[in-house]
Amino acid sequence: MTSGLADLFFRVWLPLVILIGAGGLWRRFHPETSPKLLRGHLNALAINLFLPALIFAAAASARIDTMLLTVPLVSGLSTLAAGLLLYLALYRSRLGAGMADKTRASLMLCGMFGNVLLIGYPVLGFLYGPAGGRYAVFTDVLSFTPVVWTLGVWIATRLGARDTGGPLHPVTRILLRLPPLWAFVAGVLLNLSGLQAAPLADAARMVGQAAIPVLLFVLGLAIPWGRLRPSRAVLAVVAVKLAVMPLVAFGLAALLADGLQEQHHAGILEAAMPSMTTAVLLADRFHLDTETVALMIGWSTLLFGLLLPVWVWLM
Secondary structure (H helix, E strand, O other): OHHHHHHHHHHHHHHHHHHHHHHHHHHHHOOOOOHHHHHHHHHHHHHHHHHHHHHHHHHHHOOOOHHHHHHHHHHHHHHHHHHHHHHHHHHOOHHHOOOOHHHHHHHHHHHHOEOOOOOHHHHHHHHHOHHHHHHHHHHHHHHHHHHHHHHHHHHHHHHOOOOOOOOOOOHHHHHHOOHHHHHHHHHHHHHHHOOOOHHHHHHHHHHHOOHHHHHHHHHHHHOOOOOOOOOHHHHHHHHHHHHHHHHHHHHHHHHHOOOOOHHHHHHHHHHOOOEOOHHHHHHHHHOOOHHHHHHHHHHHHHHHHHHHHHHHHHO
């Protein structure tokens, strides 16, 4: 057990802390650089080059079977269940009373959607080897990306823009312009074609290795390190994200199988991931409460780091 925790610290926890911390320190020692501008450039680089390469490599080389597809199924259903719970809590209870719609929508997005690829990839890779990486990629592309850019955009533009009467954005156009989605489609088609995919997948994997470090650095840029005092609503939604949502995933996994296997554990862990960094992009684009989003990302990530050894022990 001690050896396993040491491996977890050096292979997963320490790199996460260094990269996220470097993003925070960059804001302190380079105040002349706009964090929002730098974040935008690095996000664009990751979304248009590094992430598509990483996703293509995993999709092209993965063994696609029922075991693999169980992970996005469990994670996706638990996401929808958490969304329903958060809607009732934020829009139909005293928790969200008097709160601006853009703040409630921001909390709902952060409570539903987790960092299934950014943090899930190294965590599941540590636990399950190469199979862990494919779990994270397929969960992100099959479960989270379509739901984020359809239901998530609807939440941002309808539930979050009711104060201003904002228009409905062209969701389909946004979804179809995402390079990671097309990289996934290309990888799966190559995988199923029977052609030799290893050389191309290896090259793409080398390019894609930059995705996780770059996006973790961006996460450090996004966290408001000097303003980390959370509200009661933020703590409540963090509790839903880190505790209630994985419990829902556990219940769903138990219903799907007589005994929990590796893929079910992976789905539960993906449900337990901290709030997604894409929420910052959504908040910027759709004029939501970016400060609340940053608080959610900060607190959920910090608390997940403390819970990570517990999750690894349980899994």
